[in-house]
Amino acid sequence: MRSSPPFRNRGVAAGLACVLLSGLAYAAPASAASPPPAPLARGAQAPAMGDGLALTPPMGFNNWNSTHCRPEFNEAMVKGIADIFVSKGLKEVGYEYVNLDDCWALPQRDADGKLVADPVRFPNGIKAVADYVHSKGLKFGIYTSAGTKTCDRIGFPGGLGHEYSDARQFADWGVDYLKYDNCFNQGVDAKKRYTTMRDALRATGRPIVFSICEWGENKPWEWASDVGHLWRTTGDINDSWGSTLAIMKKNLPLHAYAKPGNWNDPDMLEVGNGGMTDTEYRTQFSMWSIMAAPLLIGSDLRKADEKTFEILGNREVVAVDQDPLGRQGEVISSEAGRWVVAKEMADGSRAVALFNESDRPQRIATTATDVGLPQARGYRMRDLWQHTDAATAGTVAATVPAHGTVLVRLWADRDWKSYPPALEAGQTDAWFTEAGVPAEVSTTVTNLGRQKAESVSVDLTGPAGWTVVATSRTVSEVLPAGRTLRTTWRVTAPAGTRPDVYGLTLTVAHRSPGGVRVVREQPVSAGVVVLPPPGVSFLSDSSWLSATNGWGPVEKDFSVGEAASGDGGPLTIGGTRYTKGLGVHAPSAVEYYLGGECFSFSAKVGLDDETGARGTAAFEVWADGRRVAATGVLTNALPAQHLSAVVAGAETIRLVVTDGGDGMSYDHADWADATLDC
Known part of the structure; x- marks a missing residue:
């Protein structure tokens, strides 16, 4: 069974293990070797590549996230993606590379030691595919590994010891981009392996963008700026919120190493693959852009819906990623999952991301001066997803949905009076309601500008069948600067509504002093809940409010297994099997509604x-945002640990598993026999 992260991420240890099992030995030819670069002085950066390539983060497509090595990865798919880049306008947006990943080759080289394309997948050969991509005005990329084999289970030929020959083949085929992976690397020094391929690519005389994919194991951001144009900072991403969040957190602190020609690479986009919500996909696209990350589409665009194209084709967000100044956004604050990330832009403006890590809506705020703009009387603020302009006195704030991101661009603008005042709208807190039982909720609209807003009105609408009735005023003829319109509502979900989190829409309309009518929709949410049964009950028999997982879905009464739902085995800790519980993969969080009715967990x-024998994890229990129980870091060598907590009066309980501090690797964790006493 393949354990997550997948086999292609196992690195040096896995490569050595496979070689030992097969009885093979490897020695790098002397002609292929090059001395490792001299160490840098502490705190110094290596010089940039300086070849004029990748002056902005590469944009394009890679098939791996959507196809892996399945048969649909073939010549027809690659050509189809190139066609879609043109027909859907993605080429005009800036996407240019159409890249192959693993499994394009036969498992063996030919008699001359050359790589051979799989004739079933690519019956006309690689050059014909590259020529087709080039005929569309696009560029072509390919994949191999800095080891004796590539990372797929079959183990296709890698480039170690064949660097100059392979680079020559790639150049002859018309390759414009090389992704160079890290499997079966035989323990050869990473700098040496990647520098050799750099030299081999340069020797061809063809300009080829070089993507170093060694998963951040050797901190390439510290040494690879004169070796590659981009370097992976993490292991492989997967199509889940937990994976996306974990990778984002690893990449954010590395802002100092990004610059034109050198980019931190937190792996490819998952937008459109189906494992996350549209809100989460917009967050990935927003955060990858503000981090100046490569934007490589990982979904099969032949099957993509219009929402996917809408996200990927947002020119204003892409412009943040492609800004020629080449700065990566810096974290301004991150308290309680409320992230503010700001990026300096070439025109002096700031792109600002308000990102909500948590599982419920939160208000996130900063100021123009906090993100680096000079003091000014007013600022122009443009919402890059709503495509609207407003004027703010300096506050940037929004109620951001769970796992959502508000992305704005901010200028110190002398013409700020020409824009309508910015109105911040949202719910005062997340709320829960039982089906058929009315819930009292409130919303607010606050004027963040310096000018008054006139004829302000609000309206709240729910899903079909829901009843929403205002119980206080919904109109303010004048809303002065800094003032708030607060409205209360009685919201009722129909009887029989299944437990889940549901989206509602708060519509705010107003007229600016210049007479401009402005209408904006703000998402809000409500959780439909069921009280836990009285007495002692298993959590796995109840519905959770929310669940995030580092790899694959949270499983009920089975281990987490792999990325697919239901692919785990019996919950087993230290040789003991358990029939009830939750199987997760760190980092993970599962939240349940208690309604103040429970005593203990x-x-x-x-x-x-x-x-x-792999993996580490630490378990935590949180009640209403307060940690009430925790273990230390656990390993597979330990038997099951008993963990209990008093949760009397708590509205929610949250079960958290962290990765133990060693990254998201094989951290399959079990909440066995998890029960509530209510």
Whole structure:
């Protein structure tokens, strides 16, 4: 069974293990070797590539996230993607590379040591595919590994020891971009392996963007700026919120290393693959852009819906990523999952992301001066998803949906009076309601500008069948600067509505002093809940409010297994099997509604046996945002640990598993026999 992260991320240890099992030995030819670069002085950066390539983060497509090595990865798919880049306008937006990933070759080289394209997948050969891509005005990329084999289970030929020959083949085929992976690397120094391929690519005389994919294991941001144009900072991403969040957090602190020609690479986009919500996909696209990350589409665009194209084709967000100044956004604050990230732009403006890590809406705020703009009487603020302009006195604030991101661009603008005042709208807090039982909720609209807003009105609408009735005023003839219109509502979900989080829409309309009518929709949410049953009950028999997982979905009564739902085995810790519980993969968080009706929680926790001797994790129990119980860092060598907590009076309980500090690797964790006493 393949353990997550997938086999292609196992690195040096896996490569050595496979070689030992096969009885093979490897020695790099002397002609292929080059001395490792001299170490840099502490705190110094290596010089940039200086070849004029990748002056902005590369944009394009890579098939791996959507196809892996399945048969649909073939010549027809690659040509189809190139066609879609043109027909859907993605080429005009800036996407240019159409890249192959693993499994394009036959498992063996030919008699001359050359790579051979799989004749079933690519019956006309690689050059014919590259020529087709070029005929569309696009560029073509290919993949191999800085080892004896590539990362797929079959293990196609890698480039170690064949760098100059392979680079020559790639150049002859018309390759414009090389992704160079890290499997079966035989323990050869990473700098040496990647520098050799750099030199081989340069020797061809063809301009080829060089993507270093060694998963951040050797901190390439510290040494690779004169070796590659971009370098992976993390292991492989997967199509889940937990994976996206974990990777984002690893990449954000590396802002100092990004610059034109050199980019931190947190892996490809998952937008459109179906494992996350549109809100989460907009967050990935927003955060990758403000981090100046490569934008490589990872979904099969032949099957994509219009929402996917809308996200990928947002020119204003792409402009943040492609800004020629080449800065990566810096974290301004991140308290309680409320992230503010700001990026300096070439025209002196700031792109600002208000990102909500948590599972419920939160108000996130900053100021123009906090993000680096000079003091001014007023500022122009443009919402890059709503495509609207407004004027603010300096506050940038929004109620951001769970896992959502508000992305704005901010200028110190002497013409700020020509824009309508910015109105911040949202709910004062998340709310819960039982189906058929009215819930009292409130919303606010606050004027962040310096001018008054006139004829302000609000309206709240819910899903079909919901009843929403205002119980206080919904109109303000004049809303002065800094003032708030607060409205209360009685919201009722129909009887029989299944437990889940549901979206509602708060519509705010107003007229600016210049007579401009402005209408804006703000998403809000409500959780439909069911009280836990009285007595002692298993959590896995109840519906959670929210669940995030580092790899694959959270599983009920089974281990997490792999990326697919239901692919785990029995919950097993230290050789003991459990029939009830939750299987997760760190980092993970699962939240349940208690409604103040429960007294205590209990579980037996530990690393599942399916990962062998690998993995670490720490377990935490949170009640209403307060940690009430925790373990230390656990390993597979430990038996199940008993973990209990008092949760009397709490509205919610949140079960959290962290990765133990060693990254998201094989951290299959079990909440066995997890029960509530209510």
